[in-house]
Amino acid sequence: MFLLEVKHLDVGFKTKLGTVEAVNDVSFHIDKGEIFGFIGESGSGKSVIGMSLLRLLPRNALVKGSAIFEGTDLLAAGEEEMQRLRGKEIAFIPQNPSDSLNPLMKNGQQISEVFEAKGHGRKEAKDLALKVMKRLLIRDPRLSADRYPHQLSGGMKQRLLTGISLSLQPRLVIADEPTKGLDSITRRSSIEFYQGLEGKKDRSMLLITHDLDLAYEICDRLAVLYAGEIVEMGPAKKLLDDPLHPYTQGLINSLPKNGLVPLEGSSPSLLDLPRGCFFSERCRSCISDCIKSHPKLAQNGGWMKRCILP
Amino acid sequence: MHSPLIEVDALSKQFGRLQVLDGASFSIDRGETLGMFGTSGSGKTTVGKCLVLLERPDSGRIVFEGRDLLKLKKKELSRTRPRLQMIFQNPVTSLNPKMRAIDSISEPMVIHRKISKEQILQEVDRLIARVGLRPEHLARYPQQLSGGEIQRAVLARIISLQPSFVVADEPTSMLDASVQAQILRLMMKIQEDTGLAYLFISHDIDVLRAVSDRIAYIENGSIKKIETNREKRSWARS
Amino acid sequence: MIMKFVDMFFSAKRASPISSGQVKWSSYQRIFSNRMVSICLIMLAVIAVIALFAPQIAPYNPNDIDLKSSLQPPSSSHLLGTDHLGRDVLSRLLYGAATSFTISTSVVLLALFMGIALGGAAGYMGGLADEVISRVIDLFLSFPSMIFALAIVGALGSSVFNLILALALVHWASYARLMRGQVLSVKSNDYVSSARVIGASDRRILVKHILPNALAPVIVLAALDMGHVILSAAALSFLGLGIPPSIPEWGSMLNAGKEFMRTAPYLTIFPGMAITMTVVLFSLLGDGFQEVLDPESEVSGLVSS
Numbered sequence: 141m142f143l144l145e146v147k148h149l150d151v152g153f154k155t156k157l158g159t160v161e162a163v164n165d166v167s168f169h170i171d172k173g174e175i176f177g178f179i180g181e182s183g184s185g186k187s188v189i190g191m192s193l194l195r196l197l198p199r200n201a202l203v204k205g206s207a208i209f210e211g212t213d214l215l216a217a218g219e220e221e222m223q224r225l226r227g228k229e230i231a232f233i234p235q236n237p238s239d240s241l242n243p244l245m246k247n248g249q250q251i252s253e254v255f256e257a258k259g260h261g262r263k264e265a266k267d268l269a270l271k272v273m274k275r276l277l278i279r280d281p282r283l284s285a286d287r288y289p290h291q292l293s294g295g296m297k298q299r300l301l302t303g304i305s306l307s308l309q310p311r312l313v314i315a316d317e318p319t320k321g322l323d324s325i326t327r328r329s330s331i332e333f334y335q336g337l338e339g340k341k342d343r344s345m346l347l348i349t350h351d352l353d354l355a356y357e358i359c360d361r362l363a364v365l366y367a368g369e370i371v372e373m374g375p376a377k378k379l380l381d382d383p384l385h386p387y388t389q390g391l392i393n394s395l396p397k398n399g400l401v402p403l404e405g406s407s408p409s410l411l412d413l414p415r416g417c418f419f420s421e422r423c424r425s426c427i428s429d430c431i432k433s434h435p436k437l438a439q440n441g442g443w444m445k446r447c448i449l450p
Numbered sequence: 451m452h453s454p455l456i457e458v459d460a461l462s463k464q465f466g467r468l469q470v471l472d473g474a475s476f477s478i479d480r481g482e483t484l485g486m487f488g489t490s491g492s493g494k495t496t497v498g499k500c501l502v503l504l505e506r507p508d509s510g511r512i513v514f515e516g517r518d519l520l521k522l523k524k525k526e527l528s529r530t531r532p533r534l535q536m537i538f539q540n541p542v543t544s545l546n547p548k549m550r551a552i553d554s555i556s557e558p559m560v561i562h563r564k565i566s567k568e569q570i571l572q573e574v575d576r577l578i579a580r581v582g583l584r585p586e587h588l589a590r591y592p593q594q595l596s597g598g599e600i601q602r603a604v605l606a607r608i609i610s611l612q613p614s615f616v617v618a619d620e621p622t623s624m625l626d627a628s629v630q631a632q633i634l635r636l637m638m639k640i641q642e643d644t645g646l647a648y649l650f651i652s653h654d655i656d657v658l659r660a661v662s663d664r665i666a667y668i669e670n671g672s673i674k675k676i677e678t679n680r681e682k683r684s685w686a687r688s
Numbered sequence: 689m690i691m692k693f694v695d696m697f698f699s700a701k702r703a704s705p706i707s708s709g710q711v712k713w714s715s716y717q718r719i720f721s722n723r724m725v726s727i728c729l730i731m732l733a734v735i736a737v738i739a740l741f742a743p744q745i746a747p748y749n750p751n752d753i754d755l756k757s758s759l760q761p762p763s764s765s766h767l768l769g770t771d772h773l774g775r776d777v778l779s780r781l782l783y784g785a786a787t788s789f790t791i792s793t794s795v796v797l798l799a800l801f802m803g804i805a806l807g808g809a810a811g812y813m814g815g816l817a818d819e820v821i822s823r824v825i826d827l828f829l830s831f832p833s834m835i836f837a838l839a840i841v842g843a844l845g846s847s848v849f850n851l852i853l854a855l856a857l858v859h860w861a862s863y864a865r866l867m868r869g870q871v872l873s874v875k876s877n878d879y880v881s882s883a884r885v886i887g888a889s890d891r892r893i894l895v896k897h898i899l900p901n902a903l904a905p906v907i908v909l910a911a912l913d914m915g916h917v918i919l920s921a922a923a924l925s926f927l928g929l930g931i932p933p934s935i936p937e938w939g940s941m942l943n944a945g946k947e948f949m950r951t952a953p954y955l956t957i958f959p960g961m962a963i964t965m966t967v968v969l970f971s972l973l974g975d976g977f978q979e980v981l982d983p984e985s986e987v988s989g990l991v992s993s
Contacts, residue, residue, distance in 0.1 A: 181626035182597075294490070323489045323653030350626065394631035396656040399683060402631035406596060502885050531887045538878040546879045548900040558886045604882075611886065 142169040143344050144312060149205035151188050151197070159202070160410045162188045164368040170312070170344055177347040177355045177376060180365030183407050186348045190314045194232055195222050210311065231305035233315040237297035241289040247300055248273065248285025254307045276303045277333055295326035299333060314346045319354050327351065334358050352395065356380050364388045367407055367418040374443020384445045386423045417447070425449055453516065455480045455615060455647050461500060461510035470496050471507060472671035480614070483641065483648040485662030485679065487655055493671040494651045498617040501649065502536045514615070532562060532611040539620035541600035545592040552588035555606045562611065577606040581636060598629035602636065609640060617649045622657065634661055725976035728969050735966065739785035746779035750936045759952050769954045771944060780936040781958055787937045788966070791852055792917040796910050798856035803863025804906065810864070811871025812894060822868070828861035837920065841929045851930040855920055859913060866909055870902035904981040912974030915967035922963055938963050
């Protein structure tokens with residue numbers, strides 16, 4: 141029994157210019173205790189997937205498919221049910237920590253508040269909050285607890301937010317771009333922090349990121365998204381060391397440490413997706429069959445990829 | 451005799467009680483890319499802004515092509531200014547949202563060069579070809595352009611002034627990995643064609659290792675060390 | 689002529705760039721393709737045209753006193769009835785439209801001018817100029833608006849000009865504060881720094897880069913404010929200050945009619961409806977402007993009530 145099983149998730153946004161096909165027929169599952177990652181660039185649909193699982197999409201979103209979480213279909217559940225799940229069973233760590241922390245509340249209080257809501261007394265909650273902050277490797281936990289969010293650096297704010305989310309002991313954590321905007325030194329320590337999270341065994345995570353280093357270090361399995369579709373899915377380290385799909389290969393090669401080999405062109409408009417392979421316009425190995433029909437995700441090599449070429 | 455293009459000597463600046471720059475010193479040769487690595491708060495952005503005179507340091511010298519920029523008179527300054535340019539980090543705020551790309555790109559020429567409208571349009575055509583934009587991009591507003599397209603437009607705008615020195619302040623940190631590769635290659639190609647020098651400011655050491663000739667490390671407002679970068683990619687035309 | 693005008697708006701809607709897939713218009717041009725804005729503009733234009741042609745359209749002279757036919761309910765000869773002096777209500781309503789529009793347009797334009805000039809100067813120049821102007825703005829904002837207007841009109845005397853002056857003095861400070869904030873925020877953007885680095889003159893930066901980007905919420909405020917000014921003018925006239933009673937104005941019509949509310953309710957209903965409709969139209973227009981020009985702002989909180 142998977143913790144989360146998503147089948148044929150499809151998300152479109154109705155706009156004046158037409159329907160933006162942000163997520164196209166995405167299916168995946170997350171096991172208990174597993175860290176699953178979605179990697180992709182902007183416009184790939186990865187953030188939309190996270191938001192759709194929590195039903196936090198805007199009103200003009202058209203969602204199809206199912207997402208069974210411990211017996212409940214997240215996409216069909218009522219608002220009351222979702223409120224029960226959000227924050228308690230499923231925690232969400234959003235992209236911009238500054239926007240999610242109460243600027244008028246002291247840091248320690250933001251965490252202890254969570255414990256108080258769960259029934260702990262005030263003093264007990266405060267102590268638990270301090271313990272969490274120590275575990276989060278926040279510098280001078282006692283001092284930081286007494287300060288405000290704006291006095292923390294970007295990396296620390298992320299950790300604080302993570303701490304608040306984890307304090308609820310959710311069954312699933314959805315983390316949206318936890319290292320975005322952080323400089324490389326802070327990113328490194330963030331990666332180490334996520335690696336060292338205790339209790340990893342009973343906590344599962346859906347990690348959404350464009351940071352390939354982070355995905356490499358902490359994910360068990362991952363899926364590569366392009367134009368709203370999964371183009372490759374398999375074991376994280378093996379996939380990133382030896383990608384099978386031309387897009388993943390191109391992405392890895394464009395990294396500075398791999399030679400900055402650029403992927404020419406840009407991703408297709410989500411308003412007007414091609415009938416054939418979405419990546420065909422930019423693919424060096426493109427043949428006529430690639431343009432004629434849309435490739436399916438299939439077992440190929442050690443894992444799944446969406447490409448007709450070997 | 452070898453004289454650097456820019457020589458920065460003991461630059462210092464205070465903002466209120468914060469000493470942002472504290473005796474920063476370094477030099478950049480013609481056609482060189484000096485990488486500058488620092489975390490937020492290290493002063494790296496302020497250094498860049500001082501070199502293009504967006505900020506005025508409290509003390510120190512900035513010697514450009516043999517003359518101290520901080521001591522130049524107004525007229526000489528306005529003649530020198532076009533040769534020192536800057537690219538910013540955030541594509542979203544780099545171009546005036548109320549101006550079409552063509553107007554932003556031709557603005558420097560409109561300001562400085564006394565040439566006719568036809569000549570400006572011809573020059574714009576040449577510029578966009580160099581940066582990889584197409585004519586249909588010209589009519590668009592920044593909101594209708596992608597991050598990569600905006601940075602290309604910014605480069606077209608800048609090179610129309612034929613600068614000899616460009617400060618690039620995290621020009622690709624807000625772009626996707628594949629787009630970053632495109633833009634960095636474009637910047638290096640422009641350098642190859644025109645011989646301009648870059649001060650490349652970044653917090654991403656991998657990017658700096660790929661593009662810099664030398665890398666300076668800035669911390670607490672001063673340069674702690676400068677090392678030659680042996681890992682610079684050769685930018686042979688492929 | 690009216691049909692051409694109307695046609696222009698309808699064809700602007702039909703050729704909406706958004707529906708034809710080319711989102712190439714600047715935000716100021718796109719205003720016309722917002723349905724709310726088009727409808728409001730058309731209706732307000734109709735009212736304005738009616739006001740303009742009041743002398744031609746009105747069946748009677750609004751100041752024709754005819755005591756024999758006073759306080760007559762709506763009839764075929766007087767479509768909206770007559771007031772206590774026998775003057776035709778419809779004619780007074782039409783001429784009143786001209787008065788109200790003239791007054792509110794003048795007030796808003798004057799307040800806009802003062803607000804943009806002073807607020808913009810404060811934001812752009814900073815330093816001492818900013819300090820001084822900001823204190824002046826604070827001073828003007830600290831007065832309760834109605835009482836302030838009353839005081840000015842009371843001191844200067846009742847006339848259309850003084851009414852306009854008083855209301856402009858009450859309203860300009862909100863525009864100035866908004867404009868100053870906008871200029872400060874726009875100034876901090878990279879494209880302004882970029883303009884400086886490429887060598888643009890201060891004048892060019894102000895005119896081409898700062899103003900166009902700072903003005904959007906101020907324009908929204910002006911549209912929303914028009915309705916409020918009409919209300920304020922009406923209120924002052926209702927209180928007997930502002931317009932001399934001979935000049936037809938919706939507020940003073942309310943004032944005159946209030947004594948006859950039981951016997952001749954139409955004397956207050958019609959001007960009341962006219963005021964309400966106009967104010968609502970301006971409000972919706974402002975909302976429409978905001979949708980297009982400035983979707984993320986919170987201007988409505990700044991409009992003085």
